[in-house]
Amino acid sequence: MRQIELKALAKINLGLDVLGRRENGYHDVRMVMQSIYLYDDVKIERKEEPGIEIETNLFFLPTGEGNIAYKAADLLIREFDIKEGVRITLKKHIPVAAGMAGGSSNAAAVLFGMNRLFGLKLSREELMERGVKLGADVPYCIMRGTVLAEGIGEELSVLPAMPKCTVLIAKPPISVSTKVVYEALDSSEIRKHPDIDGLLAGLEKGDLHEIAAHMGNVLEDVTIPMHPVIDEIKREMTDAGALNAMMSGSGPTVFGLFENKMEARKAQERIRTKGLAKQVYVTNIHSARRD
Known part of the structure; x- marks a missing residue:
C-alpha cells in the first residue's frame, strides 16, 4: 500500500x-x-525520501511543525524509526478554530492511516494512547460515535448511539480563543451546570426529544457575552423548528438538531440571508461501528 485516503x-x-x-x-x-458527517479529506502517501510534507487548501494553515497532523506523523516516524517520508494532503471542510475538533480529527x-500504511499493527487503544500526547480530543477522534469524555477529555466511555436526526451547523465569521474562554470561566463563578445525567438518560432511552431538552454547554455563559451573534444563530435555529440549538465546544460554531430536514434547510437559508454565518451546513449524525 502506497497511499490511503x-x-x-x-x-x-x-x-x-x-x-x-x-x-x-x-x-x-x-x-x-x-461525530457528524462533516469531514476533511485526508490523503497520506509514502515517499522514498525522508521528511513530512503537508499540502492544504487553506493558505493560512501552517504546513510544518505548527500543524497537528505534522506532529502526528512525526510522532510515529520517530517512535518506529520509519526511514521513508510521507506527503499528507488535507482538503479542509470542517471550520477551523470552531469547536469542532477539525485539527484533532x-x-x-x-x-x-500511517498505522495501516506502514504495518505498525497498533490497536485502536494504542493509537489513542499516542493521540492524547497530541491533544485531549485526539483519542475521541480515533474512537468516534457517541461517547462520554471525562478527566481532561481522555477518559472515554462508549454510550448508546445517538438517534438519527438532521444536524444544522453554522459557524459565524469570528474567531474564539479556547484559552481566553477557559480563562474567563476560571475568573467567574459557574452559576448553572448542564444536566449531563439527564442527557445520558435520554441516550439510554433513544429519545431524541429528551436528549435535546438536556443539551447544555457551560462555556456559553462566557462565549456568548463576548459574541452575541452566537445567541442570534441559536434563536434562528429554534424559531425554524430545531428541537434545540447549542454552541459546540468553546465556540463559535452553533449546531441545531432537527427531525425535519426541510426545516433545517429553511434555517440554513435564513442564517445565510441575514449574514449571521457563511459556513452553514446541513448534515447527519454519524454512528461509529464497534468492532
Missing part, C-alpha cells in the same frame, strides 16, 4: 460541563461527544 469527521458536544481546574492548567470536564486520521 480517509475521512476525518467533525464532532459536536451534546453536553459540556467543566468541573474544575487542575494545577497544571488543564480542566476536568464531563462531555458528551458526537486530522491528527487522528494521520495516526490511523
Whole structure:
C-alpha cells in the first residue's frame, strides 16, 4: 500500500460541563461527544525520501511543525524509526478554530492511516494512547460515535448511539480563543451546570426529544457575552423548528438538531440571508461501528 485516503469527521458536544481546574492548567470536564458527517479529506502517501510534507487548501494553515497532523506523523516516524517520508494532503471542510475538533480529527486520521500504511499493527487503544500526547480530543477522534469524555477529555466511555436526526451547523465569521474562554470561566463563578445525567438518560432511552431538552454547554455563559451573534444563530435555529440549538465546544460554531430536514434547510437559508454565518451546513449524525 502506497497511499490511503480517509475521512476525518467533525464532532459536536451534546453536553459540556467543566468541573474544575487542575494545577497544571488543564480542566476536568464531563462531555458528551458526537461525530457528524462533516469531514476533511485526508490523503497520506509514502515517499522514498525522508521528511513530512503537508499540502492544504487553506493558505493560512501552517504546513510544518505548527500543524497537528505534522506532529502526528512525526510522532510515529520517530517512535518506529520509519526511514521513508510521507506527503499528507488535507482538503479542509470542517471550520477551523470552531469547536469542532477539525485539527484533532486530522491528527487522528494521520495516526490511523500511517498505522495501516506502514504495518505498525497498533490497536485502536494504542493509537489513542499516542493521540492524547497530541491533544485531549485526539483519542475521541480515533474512537468516534457517541461517547462520554471525562478527566481532561481522555477518559472515554462508549454510550448508546445517538438517534438519527438532521444536524444544522453554522459557524459565524469570528474567531474564539479556547484559552481566553477557559480563562474567563476560571475568573467567574459557574452559576448553572448542564444536566449531563439527564442527557445520558435520554441516550439510554433513544429519545431524541429528551436528549435535546438536556443539551447544555457551560462555556456559553462566557462565549456568548463576548459574541452575541452566537445567541442570534441559536434563536434562528429554534424559531425554524430545531428541537434545540447549542454552541459546540468553546465556540463559535452553533449546531441545531432537527427531525425535519426541510426545516433545517429553511434555517440554513435564513442564517445565510441575514449574514449571521457563511459556513452553514446541513448534515447527519454519524454512528461509529464497534468492532
